[in-house]
Amino acid sequence: MVPMKKFQELRKKSNTFIYKSYEIIDNEEKVILKFHYQLDEEGEITDFFHQLSLDKNEKISTDFAMENIVFHIGMAEAISYYKIAVPKEFVIECGTLNEAQKLWFAKLYFNGLGEFIYLNSIDVKQDELVHFTSTCNDKTFDKISLKTQENIIIPIGGGKDSLVSYELLKDEFPDAFMFSMNPIVASEDILKKHPEHAIELKRELDLKKILDFNERGYLNGHIPFSSIVGFISIWLGLLYKTKYIVLSNESSANEENIIYNGQRINHQYSKSIEFENDFREYISSFITDDVEYFSFLRPLDEIHIAQLFATFAKEYFFTFRSCNVGSKRNEWCGKCPKCLFTYIMLCNYIDDAILQKIFGKDILDDAQLQELFDGLSQSDALKPFECVGTYDEVNYALSKKYHSYSQRELPYLLKNYKPKDTPYDLHVNYNGQNNLPKKFKKILKSNVEKLNF
Ligand SMILES: CC(=O)N[C@H]1[C@@H](OP(=O)(O)OP(=O)(O)OC[C@H]2O[C@@H](n3ccc(=O)[nH]c3=O)[C@H](O)[C@@H]2O)O[C@H](CO)[C@@H](O)[C@@H]1O[C@H](C)C(=O)N[C@@H](C)C(=O)N[C@@H](CCC(=O)O)C(=O)O
């Protein structure tokens, strides 16, 4: 319960978070965005400097007024610094938001910090968490209007999902761009294969200061990373004159981990359809109509995505990394929920020997993973705070795998597992909540139809 105490202690003070400025440096070699934030703890000021940089090439044109989108990238990036002391007052000194925009960001901060609120045992309601005020009411932004091409940018995370999108779309869009921010080795390997279509962006947090605050007992936790990718990718769409930003978020990202204080706590909030719908509306209302953001894989569940990966993305079997823990060392850690979950999703579609070579072991035979296994497969357990799918998806895959053993000895984790007899309803829903333009839906459908269930 210490964090709640820390939260109360921090909120008792009249602390303020300040978005001081953004700066655009556009020279021959690079476009650099610099952001300056401050935490004002009753007069004691800490400055934070955050930076994004992009190498220039002939495909980029900076021939438009980009203040609007850059200011908004700064609003999304601020959350990494804001979360340190979560002050109620958030003062914006470099731009103006109207009431609807303030409410929009209050919702993003509240839900995007849901896991943080839960794990720090914080008791706060959406309208109490953060209060935005602007001190420069004359600094408003016009919407950006420019001509974009029928092309796509696919943000690449290094895991299987964005690779599926790329593989399914590359024939229709031979000039598709792949964008990776601070690419891990797995993403770099993919970008290197298509250097003329690679967009690599360097993101520099003021990490030393964040870590210093962490050490001093200030608050820490998960932030809505995908919302940051979202605003940055809209900027890239404008720079590269590209109409579509194609995310690879699946239907199960909509499911919460737990309900806490009436709040749906979802680790993947900014990958959910709720966020996607809000984001699309915000972009078209306040930023631009010329770049469109949607998730290509939204109609699918994880089972179909895994089978698409196993069928169409074989060349990446030994390079993709979905594990966030091991990604910095370019390995599967073999111990985290994401490793176990990815293994379970793929185990019916990739040969056992190959899968064990990819992961370095038969993960289903690792007795130490029993607790995680239960967390993923039992509906009364707390779903891990990671990018993992639903209990139904996990149980569908496990039951199918279980039955495939017939006479062979079961691996440790399947020995005590009771396969589920109720038929699992696979969630392919092209008419449900998704934002796929018609031609993307057609491409997705035709590839899913090639799968063999
Ligand atoms: C790689 C990773 O998963 N990191 C999460 C982890 O952070 P950790 O301390 O283990 O290492 P670092 O990532 O190096 O962070 C060091 C400190 O810096 C802070 N920080 C980091 C990135 C950032 O954008 N802002 C920051 O303030 C961080 O708090 C540390 O103090 O645990 C953290 C706390 O739970 C997570 O916040 C880190 O997550 C990263 C932001 C990250 O990139 N995560 C994505 C891989 C991720 O979780 N994606 C989700 C998408 C969900 C969404 O709604 O966006 C997913 O795949 O489900």
Ligand SMILES: Nc1ncnc2c1ncn2[C@@H]1O[C@H](COP(=O)(O)OP(=O)(O)OP(=O)(O)O)[C@@H](O)[C@H]1O
């Ligand atoms: N560093 C990054 N740069 C650009 N886009 C990213 C980055 N990290 C994540 N993304 C985007 O966010 C999406 C969600 O990330 P996530 O890790 O869930 O997916 P993934 O890496 O494609 O696959 P997997 O679920 O197997 O890890 C990715 O599909 C990608 O579009």
